[in-house]
Structures are given as structure tokens and as C-alpha cells.
Amino acid sequence: MPANLYAQLGGEATVNAAVDLFYRKVLSDNSISTFFDTTDMDAQRAKQAAFLTMVFGGPNNYTGTDMRTAHAPLIEKGLNESHFNAVAGHLQTTLEELGVSADLIEQVMSIAASTHDDVLNL
């Protein structure tokens, strides 16, 4: 089913259409932008593309351990539930702006929700 979801969403083309919409929202949101603010914006954008590919059910190399390790330094900077929800909100709005159907959005959001414990190191 995940591979099917990726194809239904439009695959790589949709990732490319979504990544700037999504990353701009995240960077403009003062409640979470510090976690995304970096001198290497190109690398950060590539990370967002990889993240979107994963939650779209596409090919990725993410494991739960990677998620935990990658977010551990952010937990020390205060990353919590409210930040996770804010990012999820921007993901949902991005998909809505792209005209993705409610049914597919729901599937994406459930993959995103499945990362919750790893992201927050719970």
C-alpha cells in the first residue's frame, strides 16, 4: 500500500511541488523555525524532500533509529509535542494547497503520526 500511495500522490513531481511550500511555511513559523534555521539551507531543503518522500510512502532509507538520533539534539533544545503538531499542521496545509484529496491526506498524516515517538525520543 505505501508504494501505491506514493504513485497516487504523483511521486517525485509532487515531492518537488510540495517541498518549497512546506519548507517556507516551517521557516516562517516563529514557534518552530529555530529548529530548521541553518546556514546550509540547501541541505535542509534536501532533508525536507527526503521527509516528504517518506510520509508520501515513497522510497526512503529512514529507520526509527535514524529518526531518534537525528532529533536527539533538537530534544535538548526543547523540541516537544507542540512543535511536532505545528510541523504536522504545515504538512497538512501544504497538501491541501496542492489539491490532494482528503483520503490521501489522511494516509500521509497517519504515516507522519507514526514517526511521533521516534521524533520526540519517547
Place this chain on the structure above:
Amino acid sequence: MSKINFKGKVIECLDSETVLDAFLRSGENIPHSCKTGVCQTCLLRTIKGKVPIEAQYGLKTTLCAQNYFLACSAIPDQDLVVALPTEAEVFGRVTVQEKELLSTNICRLTLETTRALHYHAGQFINLRRDDNLIRSYSLLSVPDIDPYLEIHIKRMPDGKMSNWIFDQVKAGFSLDIQGPNGNCFYVSGEPNQNLLLIGTGTGLAPLIGIARDALYSGHLGGIYLYHGSRQIEGLYLHNDLHAMEKKYPNFYYIPCLSGSYVPAECTPGRAHDVALTHHNNLNNWRIYLCGTPPMVNTAKKLAYLAGADLADIYADPFEVADLRSKPRGLTLR
């Protein structure tokens, strides 16, 4: 099947195999990560031969112009000679032609090369003194116009190279250079695109090079150059740039002053703030940023949020050299 020459070794790339897979299969463990053309970690450049266009998807046009490609996305259809981006070009000897003071603490040097240097205005060279002191300077000369290399040097309070250049260097001196390096330069092909150039201090030098290169290449879109300084003395090419503005109808020079005294012909405020206020929709613009790292980083973020594509933002942060442990250009920035 294609043969790939890398560091003097020949690697055979099977049909429908990517360069990266062929390398890894042969035990050549080059830097790589996502293997799907996203992360751009597996960047290589061709010295000889051409890779299919898909292998440059998503790369900055300036990288494409220097024959960079992604090993994970390249399924070659011919033999290639390739190299890692970190294998920088070697030093060559140059002779100082002329030294001219542009303001109390900025001077220009013109350099004569012994052999033709293939470069783009806006790239930088590393200058090496005979005792191995190395510093980076951006080129504002344009290869097709100028028969010499031109750089601007700012005298830094404790700058070893800059003070030596100001106090000792004369016409006829010889120096070694390495380069060209950097991705901050004009690429033709989009003649109607608007260009936004923002620089502080001697960050002006590469921007002038880029503007001159664009104008020489027949660029038709607007070219907006914002030069920022705290005080009026810092706008060290004010008159020249005004003259250039009169000469070219699509070139605009906007001097900005962040200090308290701002004469009528200058705009108050920091250059990137002024520029982003004047141009709040940068969709399909190309942006060049040269100056201190905080200015460059802030401006890059603001330009992106104003709709510019990250691949269209070219940044050249000027680090204070004497705090830098190794010269620029030896790693790809």
C-alpha cells in the same frame, strides 16, 4: 558498457548501472547518501566526456556549467574521465600589473597570468605568498573583456596578506594562485530573468564582475545592484557605478547606508533589508549575495521566503580570513 577513469584507475560501468553503483561495486567508496538524486552528496565532475542530462537534475546551473553531476543519477552512454570536487586546480604564477588605491582601506590589483585561466567573473582565486600564506579574493574581471585578472583587497586590522599587499606589493611582484573556485557567477540562457545582487564591503567586487558579465552577454532583464555600507566612504565605487547605471538602461545601482548620516542619493538601511523591501516577490529571479556570513545567510532566507528558488540563490560568504583554518575552495561550498 562504459569505462570510467577515476584517479588513474579504470572502472567498468555495466549497462543500466549508475556511476555510483559501479564505483561502490569496484570498492571506490566515494561520499554518497540518499542514492536517489536528492542529497547531492555524490557530486563528481567530468574532466572528459558527457553524462546524460538526468545526472544534472536539480543542480545549480553554475555547477552544471562546470560539468558537475550526481554519480547516483548518471547512467553513462560513453567513456568518461571524472574527478571529485575536492581535487582543486593547481597553483599558477601571476605577476602584479597595477596596484591602485580605491579608498583609504580598499585597493585594486590587476594580475597578469602566464597561461590563460578559464574562469567566470564572480569566482574567486586563492592567492599564495611565497611563505605559503593563502587568502581568497573574488574576481571582478570578465575573461572576454579584460586581458588581466582584477581583485579588490580590503585592509583588515590584523590581516597578514592585506597589510602586506597594501604596504609592500608593487607592480612586477610575482604570486601563486589557485583556482578558479566558487559557484557565484553569471550563466547565460535566461536573458529575461531579473537579477538581484546584494553585497557589503568588497563583496561588491564579484557582484560588479557578475553584472558586467551579464551585460556583456546581452542580458535583457533588470540587474539590480544593492551595495551596503555603514558610512559613505564604504561605497567605494559610487561614481563608477552611477556612470554604469547611466550607460546601461537595465542596470540599477542602489547604494544603501546603515549608519546615521545618509545623504540624499543613498537609501537608509542595510542593503539586504532595502533590497527585499523593494522586491518582495522574487519568484523566478536569480539572486547573488556576497558579504559577511550573517548578511548572506539572512538574505538567503529572506529571498527564499520571498519566493526565490534555492537553486537560483548564489551566495559567497566572505569569512574573515585570519580566523579561517584553511583557505576557501579546497572544499566545495
